[in-house]
Amino acid sequence: MRALNLKLLRNLWKLRGQVLAIAVVIASGVAVLVMSLSALQALQDTAAAYYERQRFADVFSNVKRAPRRLIERISAIPGVRSVEARIRQVATLSIDGFAEPVIGELVSIPEQGEPRLNRLVLRSGRRVALGHPDEVVLSEPFAEAHGLQPGDRLKALMNGNQRTLTVVGIALSPEFIYTIGPGALMPDNLRYGVMWMGSEALAAAYDLEGAFNDLSLGLLHGVEPEPVIERLDRLLERYGSRGAIPRKDQISNWFLMNEIEQLKTMSTILPIIFLSVAAFLSNMVLSRLIATDRSEIGLMKAFGYSNLQVGWHYTKLAMAMAGVGILLGWALGAWLGRVNTELYAEFFRFPLLIFRPDAGVFAVGAIVSLIAALAGSLGAVRHAATLPPAEAMMPPAPPLFRRTGLSRGRAAHWLDQPTRIILRQIFRSPLRALFTSIGIALSVAVMIMALQWIDSIEEIVQVYFHDAQRQDMMVGLVETQSDTVLQAFRRMPGVLAAEPMRFVSADLRAGNRSHRGSIEGIRPNPELQRVYDAGGRVVDVPPDGLLLATKLADKLGVALGDTVRVEVLEHRRPVRELPVVALFETYMGMPAYLNINAFNRMMGQGGSLEAVSLLVDESQLPALYQRLKSAPKVSAVTLKDAAVQEFNDTMGETLMIYVSFFAAFACALGFGVVYNSTRIALSERGRELATLRVLGFHRGEISYILLGEAALLILFGLPLGCFVGHGLGWLMTSAMDSELYRIPLVIKAATDATAVLVTLVATAFSAAVVRRRLDRLDLIAVLKTRE
Helix, strand or coil, X not given: CXXXXXXHHHHHHHCHHHHHHHHHHHHHHHHHHHHHHHHHHHHHHHHHHHHHHCCCCCEEEEEEEEECCHHHHHHCCCCEEEEEEECEEEEEEEECCEEEEEEEEEEEECCXXXXXXXXXXXXXXXCCCCCCCCEEEEEHHHHHHXXXXXCCEXXXXXXXXXXXXXXXXXXXXXHHCCCCCCCCCCCCCCCEEEEEEEHHHHHHHCCCCCEEEEEEEEECCCCCHHHHHHHHHHXXXXXXXXXXXXXXXXXXXXXXXXXXXXXXXXXXXXXXXXXXXXXXXXXXXXXXXXXXXXXXXXXXXXXXXXXXXXXXXXXXXXXXXXHHHHXXXXXXXXHHHHHHHHHHHHHHCCCCCCCCCCHHHHHHHHHHHHHHHHHHHHHHHHHHHHCCHHHHHCCCCCCCXXXXXXXXXXXXXXXXXXXXXXXXXXXXXXXXXHHHHHHHXXXXXXXXXXXXXXXHHHHHHHHHHHHCECCCEEEEEEEEEECCHHHHHHCCCCEEEEEEEXXXXXXXXXXXXXXXXXXXXXXXXXXXXXXXXXXXXXXCCCXXXXXXXHHHHHHHCCCCCCEEEEEECCCCCCEEEEEEEEEECCCECCCEEEEHHHHHHHHCCCCEEEEEEEEECHHHHHHHHHHHHCCCCEEEEEEHHHHHHHHHHHHHHHHHHHHHHHHHHHHHHHHHHHXXXXXXXHHHCHHHHHHHHHCCCCHHHHHHHHHHHHHHHHHHHHHHHHHHHHHHHHHHHHHCCCCCECCCCCCCHHHHHHHHHHHHHHHHHHHHHHHHHXXXXXXXXXXXXXX
């Protein structure tokens, strides 16, 4: 076997260009798999360690006001390990150099000692001290956005009183990994931030001495949260509880877990695409190599090598090609996984990073790649092993030549001789040509799949922020107010129109299905905050009945005309049976709407509101900002332009990284397919091309014959790739469907054009490499080869 091993090494060196091209494709698949799995593992390990070290709570609940003596009864609930009763309130902040109103969420912490749950990671400065009621610790993202440091001061409107607060520390918390303000989609660290204040100081500021309005529970290991939540809700119901939630539904953790789930999806779908192409390339190279190795196979069998030994020899060749790709993929995947994890860690502000890729991740990449390569080469290896020695020693039978419809047709008179040679070669081996075009098509398809995300995000922004929302800002109120406050807003500087909105937490039930969310009350035929279907229509708001997002309707298993049981979790906690009167498609969340008049009747209240949508005159914004900063009941100010900018910035950064990765991988695909196809064609047809050179064809014509064939196959593969790319785009957007958002399948013509152009550049570079080799063709050596 030593001779065969030497032959294997000679073959690998002789085919080094093709081996490298295949290895790059395999490395792309392995790299995507290792990158995704290692980043996924790192995110899960980092989040788990962060939660464990800082004692992130298992159950969360809010109340209007509850006495602290209740803590003892809550601690006695079976399964509860620890209880942290806190105060959470909002304040309107004024920060030097920033004109817009800023909302600060104040969270109480002990003046002495550590909290039992949700402990802070102090990044700089110190914690608040007893006897210093105006000291606060700021969340790090908020402090960095405004350039605030320990020792700086800021003004806060707290419970109607203006106070000057001193920053003494900067911190992070597992409770606010994803810091999102009321009604917002993305973190906006300029306009919303978390501040921690001493318990006694915050209780005195909001008249909550001896009471709490926020509760966190830590559970014993292995205890399910549902029975604890059921007992807790009964205990807190009389104190205005909105219903406790488990950790999985806590807003920050929910966003983080959604990101991890999407990473799981990517780690499943994308490597399959690349490794499928690698299997195809392995088959193409080995089958055509074996065709050129016929005489050597015959000699090996004549010297006594068995079919098994010959088959194992070519199997090792396939494994060696895959092995090079695996090693490259391991290195690239580990590096990309580290980069990807660091990007996630920076985005989520993890104070620690655990990146320890398990050996199993690399093993999975290697095994899957070897299986793909061996599956692709199985047919070629079987053919080599079963080829009879006598037949192998003879040159292959020449193909049958006959006049075809192409040569008899009138079009033949318009084609020159090299072009007819190209067309005859393609029609002589249609399957080979088809597979080459499919490889090119997959390169285009991968590029389209990556670029279509940009189109989809633009569609989400257009539909959600511009078509549905006509307001310039939304102002949330601390508590429910009479709708007479609407007139006060309309009299504010620059306000052109104002519309009321209502929100209430509720459980929606249909049969044995349920959803905990909220119901929004909006006026009939709203002009500012419209119910807009992603299909391009405005949905009318009827006098009664629910308007549900189709995603929510699917979750509840209801259709038009069905009844949903609404169990309100606030105020008097009414329970109503409401019909579903309209369904609409939306890309963000799972909203449920109700006519505001029907909403007020359900709640047993007169005209009321919790938020106001405003259309404003931009020239009057500074004066309006000043009025809002001095308004004592404001809990949130969401500016549409700022929300769009934050959405684009956040998604844009992530998308550019994603698109860059897959643009490089798509180029590797295109290069690998074209290089292997043309390089093997050159090996097979070297004698033919040299003969044509001797007969008087110049270099340009010879290059045209070889590369013109590749060009035709590329041109056929480009539209096929666009078609396949749309299919892959549909597959990816369907896989990313979640309760948080749906990605619409939108692919613009410019996206198809960009994918085609990038693929053409990659394939042109590959063709240039082969053309250089063709120009150096040794005519005498080639013509001396034995037929």
